[in-house]
Amino acid sequence: MDNVELRHLRALDAVAAAGTITAAATRLHMTQPALSRTLAQLEARVGVRLVDRSSRHLALTPAGTTLLGHGRAILAHLDAALAETRTVPRPLRIGYTCAVLGRQTVPLLRSWRRAHPNIPLDVVRRDNSTAGLTTGDADVAILRTVPAEPRIRTEALYTEDRVAALPDDHPLGERDQVLLAELTAHPDLPLALWPDTGTASPDLWPPQHRPARTVEVGNVDEWLNLIATGGAFGLGAAGTAESHGHPGVRFIPVSDAPAATVYLARPIHPTHPLTEDFLAAVRDVVSG
Numbered sequence: 001m002d003n004v005e006l007r008h009l010r011a012l013d014a015v016a017a018a019g020t021i022t023a024a025a026t027r028l029h030m031t032q033p034a035l036s037r038t039l040a041q042l043e044a045r046v047g048v049r050l051v052d053r054s055s056r057h058l059a060l061t062p063a064g065t066t067l068l069g070h071g072r073a074i075l076a077h078l079d080a081a082l083a084e085t086r087t088v089p090r091p092l093r094i095g096y097t098c099a100v101l102g103r104q105t106v107p108l109l110r111s112w113r114r115a116h117p118n119i120p121l122d123v124v125r126r127d128n129s130t131a132g133l134t135t136g137d138a139d140v141a142i143l144r145t146v147p148a149e150p151r152i153r154t155e156a157l158y159t160e161d162r163v164a165a166l167p168d169d170h171p172l173g174e175r176d177q178v179l180l181a182e183l184t185a186h187p188d189l190p191l192a193l194w195p196d197t198g199t200a201s202p203d204l205w206p207p208q209h210r211p212a213r214t215v216e217v218g219n220v221d222e223w224l225n226l227i228a229t230g231g232a233f234g235l236g237a238a239g240t241a242e243s244h245g246h247p248g249v250r251f252i253p254v255s256d257a258p259a260a261t262v263y264l265a266r267p268i269h270p271t272h273p274l275t276e277d278f279l280a281a282v283r284d285v286v287s288g
Helices: 006-018 021-028 032-046 062-085 102-115 220-228 238-243 275-287
Strands: 092-096 121-125 140-143 152-160 162-167 191-193 214-216 234-237 249-253 260-267
Touching: 006 021, 006 032, 006 062, 021 032, 092 275, 102 121, 102 238, 102 275, 140 275, 152 275, 162 220, 162 238, 191 220, 191 234, 220 234, 220 249, 234 238, 234 260, 260 275
Parallel strands: 092 121, 092 140, 191 214
Antiparallel strands: 140 260, 152 260, 162 234, 162 249
């Protein structure tokens, strides 16, 4: 792969975000033929097809998706370097999927503001396994699963108890706590999972008490809405309950479920000059 330039990566990023050559060209302030030539040049230099042009709405091939992830990280590194060089304060972006630090989120944000009044924190939700780290949308992330991504470093911060998420009219809804086996005693109600970022799995149950059915959702909002309408029950970490009160959903501690681990994650090559300061701030908040 020779002579791939930043303009090639920006073109691929724009096409992925916009979905059409017309919209991507508008975003980049260039003509459609020029953008098409840029993409064709990138594919020629990489040596593989990156964009599927078989329909009006363009889609990336698997190779294109892989290059896009790396490309967005490269562009984020460049933006961070330019901001630092120009001494222009840039917000530090915290990625998350279902929760940040639960009840410790506000103390973290307040302590950071006191210590770094000119560098705000942007808290951004991204519904993927790295909460935006590999796509360049986040500089650091709080995760509850360890991504299978060699470009990301993780460290365990602390553990959280598990909670059941039930419709508020569920027979167990008035209990102070429940057992795993009690949650699956109602086989008509499936377990709601979001595979990429959620912490629940049928494997948390003993074999004889595993859920009879599961249903997949795309993010925490879909998870909560499905449960609230009586379409499923959920098993989550306490931080999710602390961050997502929802009318129609009752959160109840599960006394025999294994704890969930909360992880602090960041790229191997930092994308913000104050990454280490933020890591220290998080460790201080959770240890205090």
